[in-house]
Amino acid sequence: MPSVIFLDSVHDVLFEDLEKIGFECIWDEKNDLAFIAKNYPDIQGLVIRSRFVLNDQAIDLFPNLKWVARSGSGLENIDVEYCNKKQIKVFSSPEGNAEAVGEFVLGSILSLIRKIPSGNSTIRNNLWLREEHRGIELSNQTVAIIGLGHMGKSVANKMKSIGCRILAHDIALKECPLSHVELVSLETIFDEADIISLHLPLTKETKEYANHIFFKSFKKPIYFINTARGQHCVTEDLLDAIKNKKVLGAALDVLEFEGTNLQLEQKDNMIYSRLIQENKILLTPHIAGWTKESYYKLSKVLSNKITQSLVESS
Numbered sequence: 050m051p052s053v054i055f056l057d058s059v060h061d062v063l064f065e066d067l068e069k070i071g072f073e074c075i076w077d078e079k080n081d082l083a084f085i086a087k088n089y090p091d092i093q094g095l096v097i098r099s100r101f102v103l104n105d106q107a108i109d110l111f112p113n114l115k116w117v118a119r120s121g122s123g124l125e126n127i128d129v130e131y132c133n134k135k136q137i138k139v140f141s142s143p144e145g146n147a148e149a150v151g152e153f154v155l156g157s158i159l160s161l162i163r164k165i166p167s168g169n170s171t172i173r174n175n176l177w178l179r180e181e182h183r184g185i186e187l188s189n190q191t192v193a194i195i196g197l198g199h200m201g202k203s204v205a206n207k208m209k210s211i212g213c214r215i216l217a218h219d220i221a222l223k224e225c226p227l228s229h230v231e232l233v234s235l236e237t238i239f240d241e242a243d244i245i246s247l248h249l250p251l252t253k254e255t256k257e258y259a260n261h262i263f264f265k266s267f268k269k270p271i272y273f274i275n276t277a278r279g280q281h282c283v284t285e286d287l288l289d290a291i292k293n294k295k296v297l298g299a300a301l302d303v304l305e306f307e308g309t310n311l312q313l314e315q316k317d318n319m320i321y322s323r324l325i326q327e328n329k330i331l332l333t334p335h336i337a338g339w340t341k342e343s344y345y346k347l348s349k350v351l352s353n354k355i356t357q358s359l360v361e362s363s
Contacts, residue, residue, distance in 0.1 A: 051115075052091055057098035059120045063348035067094075070356060086110035094118065096351075097127070105131045116140060116358070118351045121338070122199065123278060125251040140354045143199040145347030146338030150276055151203030153337035154246050155211075157300035161272050162187060162244075166331055188212040193238040195258075196248035196277070197222060197230070204246050205230050216242060239266040244274070251278040259283065264290035270297045276337035279303040285320045291329050300331040307335065 052073040055064065064074045072094065077085055082101060086092070093115045101107065103117060105128055114137050117127060122143030132139050160166055163184035171178050190213050194201045197219040208215050209229045217230045218238055225232035238245070249255045259275065259282040273296050275282050284305045290296040306313055306321055324330065 051093040052089060053094035053096060054085055054089060054092050055096045056085075057096070057100050057120065059096060059098070059351075060345050060348035062345060063096065063118075063120075063352050066349075066352040067355070070359065082107050082110055094355075096120065099126060101126065103127045103132075108132065108135065108137065116355065118142075118355060120347045120351060121146065123251060125278070138358060140351055140358070142347045142350035142354070145350045146340070146343035147199040147203040149338045149340040149343040150200045150248075151207045153302065154204045154274055154276055155207045157274050157276075157302070157331060158187060158192070158244055158246075158272065160331055161298040161300055162190070167328065170328075190214075190243040191216060191241050192244045192246065193218070193242035194230070194246050194248060195219075195235075195238070196250075197226070197232075198248060198250075200276070201246075201248040202227060204248065240268045242267065242271060243269060244272045246274040247277050247281055249277050249281060251280055256280050257283050259287065261286040261289065264295050267295060270294055272297055273299040275300070276302040279305045279307045284324055287330075288320070288323050288327060291327060296329075298329045298331070300333075302333045302337040303335055304332070 050071065050073045052075060053067055055074065055076045056078065058078060064076075067074050075089065078100070091113050092111050093113055094117070095103070095111070095114065096118045097103065098120045103126060108114065108128065108131060116138040117132060117140070119127060119139065119141045122141055124139065124141055127139060129139050164182045168182045171182075188211050192208050192213050193216040194204055195218050197205070197217045201217060201219070205215050205217065205227055215230045216233050216238055217225065218233060218235050222232060247259065249258060257280065259273070261283070264286060273287065279301075281303075282301070282305060287296060287299060291299070304313070306318065325332070
């Protein structure tokens with residue numbers, strides 16, 4: 050019986066579905082890869098989120114590996130090129146939490162432009178500051194989405210109902226798949242955007258994408274949202290852009306200080322200290338795609354993809 054090791058916690062539906070189609074499924078969320086490979090030498094499938102980096106050396110520990118399933122969208126912790134070379138299939142499930150991310154981005158934007166967190170804070174400090182909390186209406190803004198994959202499309206669809214103008218930039222697209230979105234150059238976004246929402250994969254090219262040159266390039270002061278990966282944004286440059294009034298406010302669901310296992314690192318870093326003291330930045334602990342519904346859907350999408358792949362190869 051082919052075996053599958055679950056290296057991270059995912060919804061039980063994936064475990065149950067794989068058992069139904071003939072896999073022996075084993076949970077191991079504690080041991081390292083060397084231990085797992087030694088004790089389960091015939092592993093054909095790995096289910097992972099963020100606990101390990103599957104580089105070429107890690108992959109070579111499993112000589113019978115046929116596929117890797119990544120719960121979520123990001124594949125930066127998997128050497129996909131090496132997997133392809135070894136004919137190991139790689140599955141991911143960005144469809145599973147795209148709706149959750151879209152809703153979260155909409156909520157973040159509204160929180161920023163309507164000054165909701167600040168309003169809540171001042172009330173709790175016995176202050177009644179109405180004029181200081183006069184906001185702007187989203188329907189009058191130009192929202193720019195950088196990266197129009199599953200997450201970017203979800204955000205665009207949420208914005209459609211608001212009635213705002215929606216721009217998108219994606220180097221992989223020649224035509225826009227959504228009629229209510231304008232596919233434009235990055236220069237157009239720099240000239241016309243009021244709000245930026247970042248939805249890029251993390252690669253060598255997109256690491257530190259939002260840096261001092263990026264923020265300096267905008268013609269108007271902007272609001273900045275990042276729910277993709279923390280390493281896309283240079284935190285110090287964002288803080289400087291806020292100080293220089295190039296950025297009016299930001300929402301960061303992901304931080305430059307996240308480790309591979311999504312825990313905070315470098316807590317004593319001076320930049321981190323500046324970040325948590327900046328009241329124009331809304332901070333959340335990587336929860337944009339973290340809902341009860343997405344927890345199930347992320348695993349069900351993987352189940353469907355793995356099953357379909359097995360059918361096609363049989």
